[in-house]
Amino acid sequence: MIFKSVDVVHLLKAPALWIFLTGALLAYYVGAEVSPTWVMETVTLDVQADAQGRLFYVQRGLPQYLHKVKTETEAVLTTQSLKNFSVQGERPPLLKEVISHDQRVDGQTQTLYEQRLAKRHWGFWSLLPALVAVLLCFISKEPVTALLGGIVAGAFLLGRYDLTEDVLVPQLATTGAAGVLLLYLWLLGGLMGIWNRTGAAQAFAEFMTRHVVRGPRSAKLTAWMLGVIFFQGGTVSAVVVGTTVKPIADKENISHEELSYIVDSTSSPIASQLAFNAWPGYVQAFIFVAGVPFLLTEADRITFFFASVPFCFYAIFAVLSTFLLSIDKLPFTSRQMRAAMIRARTTGQLNAPNANPLSAKELQASNVPPGYTPHVIEFFLPLGLLIVVAVGTFIASGSPQVRWAFGLAFISAMLLAILRGMSLRNVMGGVTDGMKGVVLGSVILLLAITIGGISKEAGGAIYLVELLEGNLSYWLLPVILQLLTIIIAFSTGTSWGTYAVAFPLAMPLAWAVAQANGLDHPQLFMTICFAAVMDGSVYGDQCSPISDTTVLSATCTGCDLMDHVKTQIPHATIAAGLAAIGWTLVTLVFV
Template identity: 55%
Template sequence: MQTFLKNATTFFSNAGFIAFFVAVSLSFYVGQFTSPTWTTTRVTIDAKQDDSGNFYYIYREKKQELSEPVSEDKAVLSAKNLQQLNAKGLAPSITEEVVFAVKDGKTLYYQITAKRHWQIWSLLPAFIAIVLCWWTREPITALSSGVICGVLLVGDIDVFTSALLPNIGTANAATILILYLWFLGGLLGIWAKTGASLAFAEYVTKKFVRGPKSAKLVAWFLGVIFFQGGTISAVLVGTTVKPIADKEKVSHEELSLIVDSTSSPIAAILAFNAWPGYVQAFLYVSGVAWLATEQDRVDFFFRSIPYSFYALFAVISTFLVSIDKLPSRTLRAARERARDTGALDAPGAEPLSSKELELAEVPGNYAPHMIDFLLPLFTILGIAIGTYIASGTPQILSAFGISLVLSMFLACFRGMKLRDVIEGMANGWKGVVLGSVILLLAICIGNVSKNAGGGAYLVDLLGSETPYYLLPAILLVICIVISFSTGTSWGTMAVTFPLGMPLSYAIAVNNGLADPQFYMMVCFATILNGSIFGDQCSPISDTTILSSMCTGCDLMDHVKSQIPVAVTSMLLALICWTVCVVVYA
């Protein structure tokens, strides 16, 4: 009995449990006894009518149907109506509406979306998830706690039907299970079973690598080459360079930073990928000639690349890390530990990849060869890049699926028994189960935070009276908080660009700036880069999780070692953006 009481006392006095209990209690109270505040986002759209009189707009060269526009003064989601509903604690009857207004003889169309938030409490789910990640170093518990708080905050009680089932039962979640658990896990398992990754590491080490620095430079160079960005870049670079880096005693903290910092930042600079096509849909501003058409908006994206200062500094700082020139106490300690003791992880670390992927148990009658590694890898790249060139959308599932089947046939053709191939795949699945579960929970916490209205609340704080020289910094902070809290850069862009672009144009005109287009480019760059920075530093981001998983790093060790380098790059970028708008706008 005394032992039980002692353990119970220890458990309930734990700081993490206390934080969880307080957050859950607050979430329940807010969800049950307070009404949400409804606000709207207003996006100017380039609406047209077809021969049948139906309204539409073009998105990525496809027609998107619109509901029948109504006059602005008769809109259900007008500011006046929402103010009255908020005063009564009621919700609007609709959440989306297309309205039109005639200004200076020209008809303008707007898509209005109503969103709810619970003031500062909307940030609670993401806040408790991130805090518990730091305190407990156990991401599954932390993310689950955030999901529970988010469900209670919006007034629900059943976590399974309100959050887990709707989010896990989606195409996005299914893609994660198929791609990262089945395909990637199976492929990594076969590479371990055939000894393919080690054979490749030995060849590259013999021909190109002369020590830890050159091993990290190979990782950095591959990150630049795989400029499709995001999760796929993290997976391809991480799985390719890990055997090389491990052989040369590169700490997993250093390797995961290089992999993560050459994913999205590179995609923003070498933007020959899906990013411009996605982003341009949120950039239309009525009356702005340089944003009039889809091609104009894509061109605007590319002309703004020189002002993506954070992405540029992130890539440069990662290069300096690769050659041991960037002074970071955390990374220096990790580097010295790995080289002096051979310990690639910090004491007490819990890497997201398991030992099944660390050990190569090659059957005695099988001769490892790097063709088992290179042919599936080039298949992935060829299909992904080829389908992107042909259709504008890389077929990632097909690329990994075909590569997995090819690696199976190749191993069998070269003499491995099918039973050994399946055993290797099973070991690979075991190795990525933990990372896949964390990814699924990250999807849940991101959607729960969005449903709680954290992004809408932060956007609602921004007023139109902002001084022009402060707007880039304010947009930057908003993007960082949203992306850090939700773990998604693209979701942050979808929330912030429709606000920031019209606002930047209005402020530029009202302040009589000499070059409104230049000012808008700087504001565009701050939104784009702020979204990338927050996502890159967030422990609930898919790229952060995958960078840790594919390099075998502890998630929080990766986050803690990456933040100082990323913050330094962002501070330099903020200085550059501020100088630009003050001196040149």
């Protein structure tokens, strides 16, 4: 027998398997048997004429020419016609048309153009892809399988049964997917691999030990400052800061619970504050809302991202609390964290007696070739180029050129290693090792992009808008979005995956609620809702025991994973509560 009967029984008892099968079957049934509800989305177009007199409007930075414009009497898509199609279970003959009509403005007749889009949803079932992904990750604690399960459910719901040709290839053959591969897999992975091969991070740690650290406070403050310096966030920050600062902190009897909390709370939170990194380029792809002028182009959406930075209250409080912990001035310290601090200072035990610390030997292992002497310049020069280019291009153009920044840092690290005597073979070996180290993260990001597109096509955002826009107090929406994204991110262990699921739902809902309530400052309200999704996702990711940054923060600092989670949650929760209060007050007073 190839398979033992006990293995089959064990497999059949696996809850994740039944959730996957149930979700797939439900999605297939709903997609095949349940007629979707068709609704109309109307967008007023800013139509211009080119040099040849052709009419066009700009969508996502590209001109879209009007080939056929209809009058109101010729319109196929109307509110009533779409209701009829929904009742009859039929698909509209077309999904998009442009209507023109004349309107008197300031005593003059102007021709206005509007685009009508036929959109569909399956009610509650439109949320099935995201729900399957969340449940699977909560049960299996494995994000790749969970995201694939959500993608399968969404594909079956949409009637796309060839997952490779109809789902994965179209979604991955996009500019966004290519950007993730270029930035996260090649440039970032390659840079980290070169630093590991040249010993640049270790040289930097030795430099800091000799010139900066003088005791426990300065050791913790160094960890906090490194988290700020590595504002790229996520796994990169956790790995580099954790492995760099651990030898320094261990010498000063800093408990591993303290250190892992500082490392974790200055990874993703600081990345949303000093966002001269990959975050704006990734997030902007999910926040386009038809008819919203300040989200029209990619540049508009990146500008909107930076405008939200002062309202990311959780990130601000999280970074501030770790700073106060670093200088021993934090007003509130949890019982578990206080006990860890006393234990480490008085006994020298960096972990709890019954702890099972995660090994960080692999991440700390040196791959420096024999005869090569690391130098701190190999760390400072590429990092300095990265920061200068990212910040400089933002100041010059209003949009940071993150790929340029990483590309120059990557190239400078390679050239510097070669000029200092490392063979090209060893340099490329470091590059390939670095790429291998971020393959899993790249796969998760690509799957997150895919499920985000699937969820949007399934109409989850449209359903939520219809359900909540007339029945929700506007001032409650930011906190509701925060709670929803906390649940999703905690269950899936990824903030970026949560963005892909949440933003296509949250941003149209926020705009609809603002319009329904006649808010005086809808853009400010959208900014607050955006910040709530950003911060809720970061909090859920940061506190989740299945998050890559949580695991890496514990691993790289030698901490027990659950000790890290339990000592971190009280402080992170206080920051999240203060953020919720802040959003509510700003909404009530200024919106």
